[in-house]
Amino acid sequence: MSRLIVISNRVSAATGGAAGAQGGLSVALTSALRESGGLWFGWSGEVTDEFTGQISFHRDDGVTTATVDLEEQDVEEYYNGYANRTLWPLFHYRVDLAEYERGYAGGYQRANERFAETVVPLIEPDDMVWVQDYHMIPLGQELRKRGCRNRVGFFLHTPWPPRRLLLTLPEATELVATMFAYDVIGFHTEEWLQSFVDFVVLESGGNYADGILRLEGRQIRLITCPIGIDSDEFATLAKGEEAQRTMRQMHESANGRAMIVGVDRLDYSKGLEERFLGYERFLIENPEERKEVFLLQIAPPSRATVESYQRIRSTLEGLSGRINGAHADLDWVPIRYVNQGYSRAVLAGVYRAARIALVTPIRDGMNLVAKEFVAAQDPADPGVLILSRFAGAAAQLTEALLINPYSAEEMSDAIRTALAMPQAERIRRWQAMFTVICEQDVLWWRRRFTDALEQHEPSPA
Template identity: 35%
Template structure:
């Protein structure tokens, strides 16, 4: 059985959220921003979960796309999504910053849900269609889909880091995950080393014989490569040029007491280095290297995975440290840390980017980090500085940032101070170079290069 859609994206989530009025709204986030225009251009389909357990809506059209919802029960949300995906694979793929948890029933649910995604995709794909599967929640889908529909051209892209060989080897069911990825014609990663790790594992675990960037399996050739993701630069630049957004940035600086602004914008996740960032800032205040009269830290922490124990504990630790710093170094009406545990609109974030003297992006591990690129794109004034973790994919592209090791508090402090001390000329030179890089490598180019490489396979 085959359907009518010649281009299908398969991702854990649909590109829409249910609004209070019962209508659907386009979701924020990097994947939707990157891929939505391509699906619309191809008049294609998107297979994904609505984000809520229970009853599954009928397939429906939205903004030039056909959306095919996949249902999850409450139990599957617990086991497939919050369990195997986010308490096992996520931490292990992020260098085991938190200890991964391994449970057999989670792996079984992950298999069941991946099969459901593959079946839904097989049903709606036209003969010889192109299917693009995304991210760590669906690592088994390519092989399952290949089994059902060998006629399809299948690409897979991993948005998070792919771990070193010795970490991947710790995973129960590791060979199954590797075989799942090998169902694709093209397996894409953020960085070249990730592709090398993947190919090395095919030899160690499956006895295959990878050559350069490809490996033969079951009479097919599977190619692995790096395709660093980016952002919609034109959209960010348009927001930054908006007079109301610029006015909002000026108001924000005034409300913060016309102090120099350090800005952090992250999901509240233990991989993002928020605790280490607060520790470095607190020490700088304690030493007198920074003063509450002169500098303020604004930390936006977008709520994330609120039902997962590790995230609940992280929130408690972060909010306790914010309270300690504000209690020790603050004054009435002048806090050294403004902490926002909330989501912000794109326009609000761009206003914050324009208001910030220093953007601090210091994850312990990150596949790319699009916030760093958004900040650079927003600085059409060629001012501001970027402190960037060496352990982000973005660090390979944005070498003019002040690169730091977030695990080393002293190095993080050094980077923050150097960024604050940069002269206007130094800021302009660094920002101009980073903007040239970001403008040359847009999300459109990322998608085009991946799909062109996928078309060339087979």
């Protein structure tokens, strides 16, 4: 296997055997880097007065990381600006929230040029380079400009928007053209892949056949490659001491009631407002069930400096307060709304204690919470997954109760169905989903992509 160079906005290598505290992506990429003797490069998260390209190296448990500081202007324009105020809302179909500022676009390009300049000296001739996510779309082209002739792949962890939505981005055609510097591009679902193809074919005159997209003498291989979790590790985590202690605490706290759980980063793409309204619809339509259930919504804040995130937090606080005020009783509160994060072990215990998981984003590239919930269940008495049709995970977890998150009625109906579902049906649905997440786990995802990249001939000079 060639040495692998992973490049992402932030570096998060799993170290010291702390897999239980790390996300699945970190675990998968760390495993690949350890096997190949590779390197993980990205922004340190720190700010410097003047960009120098000074690299900080760290090596732990066979994995080398290399990070660089950015100037405050880079962070504001590249990260807070173009990545999170422009591309993130646009890629999640929220054109109403996207901010199109030339300064943001310029900062995004400048930061990617700086990343390329810094990392190119670290890349050896036989290395494979794997660029991660929407923060670094033009990085491949910048690497090529600086003489990189290696195999270079790109994986998008978000959705790719339909052609008409993407056209609202002033520099959409130019941005997409930079992606032809890559040899292989991976998407979570066929829908996101096809949206990318549609844009190139209909707007730029490209041609697509047999998995190869061609444009003006250049070509890239496109693959559908849904990311997974380390299902065995998470299932084991759910049976561990900390998870079991958490599960007992949740059962005691529930006091015989069925717990519905939602775990999401505080983000408008997660459909939290729609979820609260759908749950309230259930309370109104099923008065006999009101005090037999409660919703635990865990939503740690993120991107607190971005105004749209401040608005969603304010909206949810008001909405949860209104619902609790209207429906609570002396011995029962319908929504427990928590704005903090928890370790994966604690979450595994929460999932295992839940009767229902509400995973209802209005748009999501994948959503690993859905897969973690399935992995954490007791095989003899599993809970029920209610899943948005608009999450990438819905293409794989077809035995979940799939709903339109915009419809409060569908969500209410699904909650009622889940609460009444016989144990035999819950076990059947869970077994089918667990088989999928075991067969297509995070190591399958990584190998599928790196095998495609390794077998692909490098792009011509």
